[in-house]
Amino acid sequence: MPTVLRSGPYRFYFYSHEPNEPPHIHVDRDQDSCKVWLTPVALSSSLGFKARELREIERLVSLNRGILLKAWEEFHG
Template sequence: MPTLLRIGAFRFYFYSHEPNGPPHVHVDRGAATMKVWLGSLEVASSRGFRAHEISGIVAMVEEHRGAFVGAWHGYFG
């Protein structure tokens, strides 16, 4: 599971065994985790993050979306 970026306590990554789905990134901080679709920036799933934190995390994903999409296509082809 390649780690793409760390910002403070947040880790942004994707699983190497998920090549068939649309491009997305997982974000963890401690036991909290979420999955964000890179195309639409919609939250696919979230567990442990508070509602007010989610928009800030999505903003971080949006800021780095180009690099995340490039890494996705570079890894999965």
């Protein structure tokens, strides 16, 4: 699970083997987790995060989308 970015309490990462999935990022804080599509930026799923935090996570993904997409493409080809 390569970690691509850390911002505040959040860790942004992807799994090394997720065949046939469009570009996305997983985000964890403590026991909470979510998955966000990168093209376009949109929440896929969430466990534990409140709506306010999900909006902040989507904002952070949008701000760092270029970095996240580049890391995804370099790793997954």
